[in-house]
């Protein structure tokens with residue numbers, strides 16, 4: 001969607017804010033409509049170099065934006081929320097992990113339109129996926145606006161139950177780390193079998209990308225794709241038999257469930273603080 005008439009302000013101008021700014025500018029958003037506040041002068045310099053407006057005070061960013069994107073680390077969010085308290089009519093889009101909508105509303109206003117989102121780190125390459133949840137105060141236009149902002153760094157999906165963001169966090173938020181873990185192991189295995197570290201890493205990364213592209217087509221489920229590359233008595237079957245014996249799938253099921261539980265706990269801790 002075209003957000004180009006909207007003035008968007010980021011509170012916190014670090015990694016995620018800069019990657020969203022780059023994505024928005026690449027999508028044609030006028031840089032002079034974009035503002036970010038950050039106490040760190042190196043961050044402000046980086047924002048300036050994109051052509052966006054960099055300010056040191058959060059109040060400056062609040063005043064400059066119709067939409068306020070909360071892009072600070074969760075530990076400083078409370079302090080920042082105190083500064084957006086006066087912006088009652090403005091849409092708040094939070095990308096902060098573990099900050100429930102009710103806690104943001106409590107610190108701002110009960111009428112505040114708030115959209116909570118969970119991006120993931122491939123957003124840095126504009127290959128992210130973000131799940132969004134809107135409270136009842138956010139209207140359809142505001143939902144489209146938030147969708148347009150997060151679409152600048154990848155795909156977007158919506159959930160209508162905020163509790164599902166814990167599952168999203170466990171699958172796609174933390175998910176890149178699971179794949180990196182698998183890739184570390186595959187690269188190390190390749191090295192043990194005599195490949196150079198570079199070659200093993202290239203083979204692993206390209207294989208991960210190729211497998212992801214096949215799975216993303218969605219024409220066949222991963223289980224079908226897996227069976228298709230597993231000939232009876234072949235090499236893949238030997239490997240998968242070892243994975244079954246070591247209970248890799250049950251371990252992954254338990255790992256993702258643990259991440260979801262931790263996400264819920266962090267949200268509860270934030271709400272109670």
Ligand SMILES: NC(=O)c1ccc[n+]([C@@H]2O[C@H](COP(=O)([O-])OP(=O)(O)OC[C@H]3O[C@@H](n4cnc5c(N)ncnc54)[C@H](OP(=O)(O)O)[C@@H]3O)[C@@H](O)[C@H]2O)c1
Nearest residue numbers: 012013014015016071072073074076095096097119120121
């Ligand atoms: N990175 C990801 O892949 C990812 C994925 C999902 C969600 N998120 C969420 O995105 C948010 C931002 O993450 P990030 O990786 O972009 O963090 P980051 O690079 O640390 O950016 C946050 C920026 O905010 C600045 N800051 C600190 N206190 C501030 C204040 N009072 N007012 C304004 N700015 C302040 C920080 O400065 P200092 O360095 O001095 O503290 C830093 O430059 C986090 O809440 C995180 O949970 C990130």
